[in-house]
Amino acid sequence: MAKLQVTAKTKIFRIEIVLVDAEPLIRRVVEVPGDMSLAVLHQVVQAAMGWQNAHLYEFDIHRVRYGPPDPDWDDGVVDDSAVTLSRLVGAGDTAGYVYDFGDDWQHLLTVEAVTAPEPGVRYPRCVDGQGACPPEDVGGVPGYAEFVEGLGDPAHPEHTELVEWWGSDRVDPHHFDLAAADRALERLAWTPLPAGRA
Incomplete structure (x- = not known):
């Protein structure tokens, strides 16, 4: 599969991910291309947070549920690989994300900003966070x-x-390694916008 390319038209979504009700605060801030599917955004959340992608998950955006389809059961969940982030949310919008229906890890995703891409920068990337x-x-x-x-x-x-x-x-529940969280996203990298194309 060919690598996706960041272009001058690509919108970059800065998203804060917060693990709801966790103490101390556990959060990550990522920047991702808006043309990314929700299925790939799931992989971003997993990698940036430090989860191991070992359980089911689901997004809740404007009261619509998105996740991997189950061919044996129609549960009303929309295929998350068929929709992109930019078609569903904009700056200031929020989305729910639950990981592991047994442990019920609830996350709140908030779109902090939508910006133009920076030339030469790898997306997705993790730019901030706290908590293990x-x-x-x-x-x-x-x-x-x-x-x-x-x-x-x-x-x-x-x-x-x-x-x-x-x-x-x-x-150490307070430990957070920004460089490690960002490195975990390298495998999902889009080809950066070349210099001089902003």
Whole structure:
């Protein structure tokens, strides 16, 4: 499959992704081409947040649900590979995104701005963020809080079990590595706008 190209007509969407109700705050800010499908935006969210793409997901935009189609069941979900970001939202709009219907990780995506592309810049890219991504299968936001508390307290009744599961007694919920989050998006890169084409 040929790499997609950023052109002078491409609109770049700056999107803040917030993991709802998580403490401390877990957020990422990404910049993506507006012509990106929601299916690829899902991959951007996964990579930037630090998820492992091991569970189902769904977007909710203007009360319409988007996600991967299920050929065996018509559940009213619109095929997310058939729609682009720019056709659904603009600056100031929000979208819901849920990952893992068991753990129910709710995310709020907010389009902070829509701008022209910068020549030579790789998109998508992660430009800001904070907070560590919770581990998969930890039990959602409440389970993550218990996980952090249990790992940090040797007297906690589940401390030993959590250390065995995690492989360590250390976790830093405030840790965020911007360079690593941005590197995780390299595999999704569009060919940059050449210099002199802005």
